[in-house]
Amino acid sequence: GIQVEQSPPDLILQEGANSTLRCNFSDSVNNLQWFHQNPWGQLINLFYIPSGTKQNGRLSATTVATERYSLLYISSSQTTDSGVYFCAVRSDFGNEKLTFGTGTRLTIIP
Amino acid sequence: DSGVTQTPKHLITATGQRVTLRCSPRSGDLSVYWYQQSLDQGLQFLIQYYNGEERAKGNILERFSAQQFPDLHSELNLSSLELGDSALYFCASSVVWTGELFFGEGSRLTVL
Numbered sequence: 036g037i038q039v040e041q042s043p044p045d046l047i048l049q050e051g052a053n054s055t056l057r058c059n060f061s062d063s064v065n066n067l068q069w070f071h072q073n074p075w076g077q078l079i080n081l082f083y084i085p086s087g088t089k090q091n092g093r094l095s096a097t098t099v100a101t102e103r104y105s106l107l108y109i110s111s112s113q114t115t116d117s118g119v120y121f122c123a124v125r126s127d128f129g130n131e132k133l134t135f136g137t138g139t140r141l142t143i144i145p
Numbered sequence: 146d147s148g149v150t151q152t153p154k155h156l157i158t159a160t161g162q163r164v165t166l167r168c169s170p171r172s173g174d175l176s177v178y179w180y181q182q183s184l185d186q187g188l189q190f191l192i193q194y195y196n197g198e199e200r201a202k203g204n205i206l207e208r209f210s211a212q213q214f215p216d217l218h219s220e221l222n223l224s225s226l227e228l229g230d231s232a233l234y235f236c237a238s239s240v241v242w243t244g245e246l247f248f249g250e251g252s253r254l255t256v257l
Contacts, residue, residue: 066244076233078248080147121188125244130201132178133246135188 037062037126039136047142048112056107056139058122066125067098068133069107073118081107081120112143148172151236151249159257163224166252170217170238176200177219178239178246179211183232194219226256 038061048054058067069081082089082096084105089096093113098105109116119140123133148171158164170177179191181204190203194213205211208226213219223230233253237246 068246070248076253077250078235080245080247083243083245123188123246130193131176131239131244132190132193132201132203134190137187 036129037064037124037134039122039124039134041120041122041136041139043139044137045140045142047144050112050114050143050145052112052143053108053110054112054141056109056120056122056141058105058107058124058136060103060105060122060124062103063127064100064103064124065127066133067100067105068123069096069105070121070123071116071118072121072138078121109141112141114143114145117141117143147247147249149236149238149247149249151234151252153252154250155253155255157255157257158226160226160228162226162256163222164226164254166221166223166234166236166254168219168221168236168238168249170219170236171247173241174238174247175217175241176239177213177217178237179205179219179221180235180237180248181232182235182251183229188235191221223254226254228256230254231256 086100119138123135150169175196191205193201233251237248
Protein backbone atom coordinates (compact mmCIF):
# COMPACT_ATOMS: atom_id res chain seq x y z
CA GLY A 36 0.00 0.00 0.00
CA ILE A 37 0.90 3.65 -0.13
CA GLN A 38 3.55 4.88 2.30
CA VAL A 39 3.31 8.27 4.03
CA GLU A 40 6.31 9.79 5.78
CA GLN A 41 6.25 12.95 7.84
CA SER A 42 9.15 15.04 9.03
CA PRO A 43 10.34 16.10 11.44
CA PRO A 44 8.85 13.71 14.01
CA ASP A 45 9.20 16.29 16.77
CA LEU A 46 9.53 20.05 16.76
CA ILE A 47 9.92 22.40 19.71
CA LEU A 48 9.64 26.12 19.02
CA GLN A 49 9.34 29.39 20.84
CA GLU A 50 6.06 31.25 20.55
CA GLY A 51 6.13 33.49 17.50
CA ALA A 52 8.38 31.25 15.44
CA ASN A 53 7.56 29.88 11.99
CA SER A 54 7.68 26.21 11.00
CA THR A 55 7.44 23.96 7.98
CA LEU A 56 6.16 20.39 8.22
CA ARG A 57 6.69 17.96 5.38
CA CYS A 58 4.73 14.98 4.09
CA ASN A 59 6.13 12.60 1.46
CA PHE A 60 4.01 9.90 -0.13
CA SER A 61 4.97 6.97 -2.28
CA ASP A 62 2.25 6.93 -4.95
CA SER A 63 -0.13 9.19 -6.84
CA VAL A 64 -3.03 10.44 -4.74
CA ASN A 65 -6.48 11.92 -5.28
CA ASN A 66 -6.92 13.22 -1.76
CA LEU A 67 -4.53 14.76 0.73
CA GLN A 68 -5.62 16.19 4.04
CA TRP A 69 -3.79 17.85 6.93
CA PHE A 70 -5.15 17.42 10.45
CA HIS A 71 -4.26 18.84 13.83
CA GLN A 72 -4.78 16.53 16.80
CA ASN A 73 -5.07 18.72 19.85
CA PRO A 74 -4.07 17.65 23.39
CA TRP A 75 -7.64 16.44 24.00
CA GLY A 76 -7.36 14.02 21.10
CA GLN A 77 -9.67 15.78 18.64
CA LEU A 78 -8.73 15.54 14.95
CA ILE A 79 -9.33 18.93 13.39
CA ASN A 80 -9.41 19.40 9.63
CA LEU A 81 -6.86 21.95 8.49
CA PHE A 82 -6.71 21.53 4.72
CA TYR A 83 -8.10 19.38 1.96
CA ILE A 84 -5.34 19.86 -0.61
CA PRO A 85 -4.74 17.13 -3.22
CA SER A 86 -2.83 19.73 -5.25
CA GLY A 87 -1.99 23.42 -5.26
CA THR A 88 -1.75 25.95 -2.45
CA LYS A 89 -4.23 27.08 0.17
CA GLN A 90 -4.07 29.53 3.03
CA ASN A 91 -6.14 29.88 6.16
CA GLY A 92 -4.98 32.60 8.52
CA ARG A 93 -1.53 31.79 9.87
CA LEU A 94 -1.56 28.39 8.21
CA SER A 95 -0.90 27.53 4.61
CA ALA A 96 -0.28 24.33 2.69
CA THR A 97 1.16 23.36 -0.65
CA THR A 98 0.93 20.01 -2.39
CA VAL A 99 3.11 19.17 -5.38
CA ALA A 100 1.39 16.00 -6.49
CA THR A 101 3.81 15.28 -9.36
CA GLU A 102 6.69 15.21 -6.89
CA ARG A 103 4.68 13.44 -4.20
CA TYR A 104 5.01 15.80 -1.29
CA SER A 105 3.06 18.35 0.68
CA LEU A 106 4.17 21.10 3.04
CA LEU A 107 2.31 22.71 5.92
CA TYR A 108 3.48 26.16 7.00
CA ILE A 109 2.66 27.61 10.39
CA SER A 110 3.59 31.23 10.96
CA SER A 111 3.76 33.23 14.20
CA SER A 112 3.19 30.09 16.29
CA GLN A 113 0.94 30.23 19.34
CA THR A 114 0.79 27.83 22.28
CA THR A 115 -2.60 26.64 20.99
CA ASP A 116 -0.82 25.32 17.89
CA SER A 117 0.76 22.59 20.02
CA GLY A 118 -0.28 19.05 19.24
CA VAL A 119 0.31 16.47 16.55
CA TYR A 120 -0.05 17.29 12.87
CA PHE A 121 -1.03 14.46 10.56
CA CYS A 122 -0.91 14.20 6.83
CA ALA A 123 -3.29 11.64 5.32
CA VAL A 124 -3.63 10.56 1.70
CA ARG A 125 -5.90 8.51 -0.51
CA SER A 126 -4.11 6.55 -3.19
CA ASP A 127 -5.29 6.57 -6.80
CA PHE A 128 -5.00 2.80 -6.58
CA GLY A 129 -7.11 0.98 -4.05
CA ASN A 130 -10.04 1.83 -1.87
CA GLU A 131 -11.28 5.14 -0.47
CA LYS A 132 -9.60 5.03 2.92
CA LEU A 133 -7.14 7.66 4.06
CA THR A 134 -3.68 6.42 5.00
CA PHE A 135 -2.12 8.46 7.78
CA GLY A 136 1.48 9.39 8.33
CA THR A 137 3.03 8.99 11.77
CA GLY A 138 2.66 12.69 12.51
CA THR A 139 4.79 15.62 13.63
CA ARG A 140 4.54 16.50 17.31
CA LEU A 141 4.76 20.29 17.66
CA THR A 142 5.38 21.90 21.03
CA ILE A 143 5.20 25.69 21.29
CA ILE A 144 6.91 27.15 24.33
CA PRO A 145 5.65 30.50 25.69
CA ASP B 146 -17.62 20.87 15.48
CA SER B 147 -17.15 18.49 12.53
CA GLY B 148 -20.78 17.38 12.49
CA VAL B 149 -19.83 13.75 13.14
CA THR B 150 -21.17 12.54 16.49
CA GLN B 151 -19.67 9.67 18.45
CA THR B 152 -20.86 8.09 21.67
CA PRO B 153 -19.74 7.31 24.28
CA LYS B 154 -16.79 9.67 24.65
CA HIS B 155 -15.17 7.52 27.32
CA LEU B 156 -15.63 3.89 28.22
CA ILE B 157 -13.90 1.77 30.83
CA THR B 158 -14.49 -1.96 30.86
CA ALA B 159 -12.86 -5.25 31.77
CA THR B 160 -11.12 -7.88 29.68
CA GLY B 161 -13.47 -10.32 28.04
CA GLN B 162 -16.34 -7.86 27.85
CA ARG B 163 -18.17 -6.50 24.79
CA VAL B 164 -18.84 -2.86 23.93
CA THR B 165 -20.63 -0.97 21.19
CA LEU B 166 -19.47 2.36 19.83
CA ARG B 167 -21.92 4.54 17.94
CA CYS B 168 -21.41 7.07 15.17
CA SER B 169 -23.74 9.47 13.39
CA PRO B 170 -22.28 10.92 10.18
CA ARG B 171 -22.65 14.46 8.92
CA SER B 172 -25.95 15.19 7.27
CA GLY B 173 -25.82 14.06 3.65
CA ASP B 174 -22.65 11.95 3.98
CA LEU B 175 -23.16 8.36 2.88
CA SER B 176 -19.78 6.91 3.81
CA VAL B 177 -18.66 6.07 7.33
CA TYR B 178 -15.12 5.04 8.25
CA TRP B 179 -13.79 3.60 11.50
CA TYR B 180 -10.21 4.15 12.64
CA GLN B 181 -8.29 2.97 15.69
CA GLN B 182 -5.55 5.06 17.27
CA SER B 183 -3.35 3.29 19.77
CA LEU B 184 -0.04 4.48 21.18
CA ASP B 185 2.13 2.08 19.25
CA GLN B 186 0.18 1.78 16.00
CA GLY B 187 -0.84 5.28 15.03
CA LEU B 188 -4.11 5.79 13.15
CA GLN B 189 -5.18 2.54 11.55
CA PHE B 190 -8.10 2.11 9.17
CA LEU B 191 -10.57 -0.54 10.30
CA ILE B 192 -13.56 -0.54 7.96
CA GLN B 193 -15.70 1.60 5.64
CA TYR B 194 -19.41 1.50 4.91
CA TYR B 195 -21.19 3.25 2.08
CA ASN B 196 -24.96 3.63 2.20
CA GLY B 197 -25.37 0.53 4.34
CA GLU B 198 -22.93 -1.72 2.50
CA GLU B 199 -19.41 -2.68 3.50
CA ARG B 200 -17.08 -0.94 1.06
CA ALA B 201 -13.55 -1.64 2.31
CA LYS B 202 -11.95 -3.54 5.13
CA GLY B 203 -8.62 -2.79 6.76
CA ASN B 204 -6.87 -4.14 9.82
CA ILE B 205 -10.02 -5.11 11.67
CA LEU B 206 -9.82 -8.05 14.04
CA GLU B 207 -12.32 -10.89 13.79
CA ARG B 208 -13.48 -9.99 17.33
CA PHE B 209 -14.62 -6.65 15.93
CA SER B 210 -17.61 -6.08 13.69
CA ALA B 211 -19.47 -3.10 12.34
CA GLN B 212 -22.62 -2.19 10.49
CA GLN B 213 -24.32 0.82 9.00
CA PHE B 214 -28.06 1.17 9.46
CA PRO B 215 -30.70 2.56 7.05
CA ASP B 216 -30.56 5.95 8.81
CA LEU B 217 -26.79 5.89 8.04
CA HIS B 218 -25.60 5.77 11.62
CA SER B 219 -22.98 3.12 12.27
CA GLU B 220 -21.98 0.92 15.18
CA LEU B 221 -18.65 -0.73 15.90
CA ASN B 222 -18.89 -3.79 18.12
CA LEU B 223 -15.81 -4.93 20.00
CA SER B 224 -15.99 -8.28 21.78
CA SER B 225 -13.77 -10.49 23.95
CA LEU B 226 -11.86 -7.35 24.79
CA GLU B 227 -8.16 -7.52 25.55
CA LEU B 228 -5.85 -5.01 27.22
CA GLY B 229 -4.36 -4.19 23.81
CA ASP B 230 -7.74 -3.01 22.53
CA SER B 231 -7.43 0.09 24.70
CA ALA B 232 -7.34 2.93 22.18
CA LEU B 233 -9.09 5.94 20.76
CA TYR B 234 -11.67 4.87 18.18
CA PHE B 235 -12.60 7.43 15.57
CA CYS B 236 -15.47 7.55 13.17
CA ALA B 237 -15.37 9.71 10.07
CA SER B 238 -17.75 10.52 7.25
CA SER B 239 -16.91 11.82 3.83
CA VAL B 240 -18.24 14.40 1.44
CA VAL B 241 -19.58 12.58 -1.62
CA TRP B 242 -18.15 14.82 -4.35
CA THR B 243 -14.62 15.37 -2.93
CA GLY B 244 -14.07 12.47 -0.57
CA GLU B 245 -12.86 14.84 2.16
CA LEU B 246 -13.11 13.11 5.54
CA PHE B 247 -14.39 14.71 8.73
CA PHE B 248 -13.76 13.01 12.06
CA GLY B 249 -15.79 12.76 15.21
CA GLU B 250 -14.27 13.45 18.61
CA GLY B 251 -13.54 9.79 19.19
CA SER B 252 -14.45 7.21 21.80
CA ARG B 253 -11.68 6.50 24.28
CA LEU B 254 -11.80 2.86 25.33
CA THR B 255 -9.87 1.64 28.35
CA VAL B 256 -9.78 -2.11 29.00
CA LEU B 257 -8.66 -3.06 32.51
